[in-house]
Amino acid sequence: MEETQQPVIGIKNLSKNYGEKQVLKGINLEVYPGQVIGYIGPNGAGKSTTVKILTGLVNDFDGEVLMYGKNIKDDIISIKSQIGYVPENAEIYDVLTPLEYLDFIGKLYGMDEDAIATRATKLLNAFGIGANADQRMDTFSKGMRQKVLLISGIIHNPKIIILDEPLSGLDANAVIMVKELISLMAKEGKTIFYCSHMMDVVEKVSDRILLINNGEIVADGTFEDLKAGGDQTLENIFAKLTGKEEGNKDASDVLSALN
Numbered sequence: 001m002e003e004t005q006q007p008v009i010g011i012k013n014l015s016k017n018y019g020e021k022q023v024l025k026g027i028n029l030e031v032y033p034g035q036v037i038g039y040i041g042p043n044g045a046g047k048s049t050t051v052k053i054l055t056g057l058v059n060d061f062d063g064e065v066l067m068y069g070k071n072i073k074d075d076i077i078s079i080k081s082q083i084g085y086v087p088e089n090a091e092i093y094d095v096l097t098p099l100e101y102l103d104f105i106g107k108l109y110g111m112d113e114d115a116i117a118t119r120a121t122k123l124l125n126a127f128g129i130g131a132n133a134d135q136r137m138d139t140f141s142k143g144m145r146q147k148v149l150l151i152s153g154i155i156h157n158p159k160i161i162i163l164d165e166p167l168s169g170l171d172a173n174a175v176i177m178v179k180e181l182i183s184l185m186a187k188e189g190k191t192i193f194y195c196s197h198m199m200d201v202v203e204k205v206s207d208r209i210l211l212i213n214n215g216e217i218v219a220d221g222t223f224e225d226l227k228a229g230g231d232q233t234l235e236n237i238f239a240k241l242t243g244k245e246e247g248n249k250d251a252s253d254v255l256s257a258l259n
C-alpha cells in the first residue's frame with residue numbers, strides 16, 4: 001500500500017561513532033506516509049541517537065538521511081518545520097505559563113501570534129488542562145507538564161511526529177486519548193515515529209515495529225509478522241532478539257546480591 005508512495009524518511013547506510021564506539025552500524029530504512037513506527041530496543045541500542053539525527057540535533061554522521069527526498073544535511077531548517085519532536089527528558093521553561101511557552105514554541109516555527117493563541121487554547125482544552133492555561137508551570141504535576149510538551153510537539157501541525165516515551169507520567173484517560181490521537185493522525189497521513197520501552201503500548205499503537213540492537217535493525221515488520229517466529233508477546237520477541245530469553249534472570253541476580 002504505502003510502499004507505492006515516496007518515502008517520507010529514507011535512511012541509507014547510516015552510521016554514527018562516538019569516539020571508538022560505533023553506535024549505529026549502517027542502518028537502511030524507508031518510512032512511508034501514515035505509518036506508525038514503533039522503535040524499540042535495549043538501553044544504549046541507539047534509538048535516541050537515531051532520533052537526534054532525524055531531528056537535526058546530531059549532524060556528524062556517515063550515510064544519508066532523506067526527508068521527502070531531500071538530504072537533511074542540505075536543508076535542515078525547512079525540514080525541521082515539518083517535524084514535531086517530543087523528547088523524553090525535555091527541559092520546560094516552568095516559570096512560564098502554558099500559553100506563554102506555546103507562544104514561544106509556535107514563534108520558533110514561524111506561526112503568527114493569533115494562530116498560536118487559538119490553537120494553543122484548543123489543544124490545552126483538548127488535553128484537559130485549559131483551566132491551567134495561565135498558571136505558571138512550576139506548579140504543574142508531571143503529567144500536566146507532559147501534556148504541554150506533547151502540545152508543543154504538534155502545535156505547528158507537523159507531518160512527521162517523533163515521540164520519545166510520550167506517555168510518561170500521563171494518567172489512564174490521557175494515555176487512551178494519546179493512543180487514539182496517534183492512530184487518527186496516522187489516518188490523516190502523518191507519519192509517527194514512536195520510541196518506547198512500554199511493549200504493550202508499542203504492540204497496540206504501531207503498524208510497523210523496528211527493533212534495534214547494538215546499532216543494527218534486527219527486526220522490521222508488523223506485530224503479526226514478528227509473532228510468526230512463534231512468540232506471542234512483544235516482550236518475548238524483544239527478549240529473544242536482544243539475547244535475553246529469561247526475563248526474570250536479572251531480577252533473581254539482584255535479589256541474591258542482597259542476600
Ligand SMILES: Nc1ncnc2c1ncn2[C@@H]1O[C@H](COP(=O)(O)OP(=O)(O)OP(=O)(O)O)[C@@H](O)[C@H]1O
Nearest residue numbers: 018019021023041042043044045046047048049050
Ligand atoms: N553524546 C554522547 N557521547 C558519547 N556516547 C554517547 C553519546 N550519546 C550516546 N552515546 C552512546 O551511544 C550509545 C547509544 O545511546 P542511545 O542514547 O542512542 O541509546 P538508546 O537506545 O536511546 O538507549 P535508552 O533506551 O537507554 O534511552 C550508548 O552506548 C551511549 O552511551
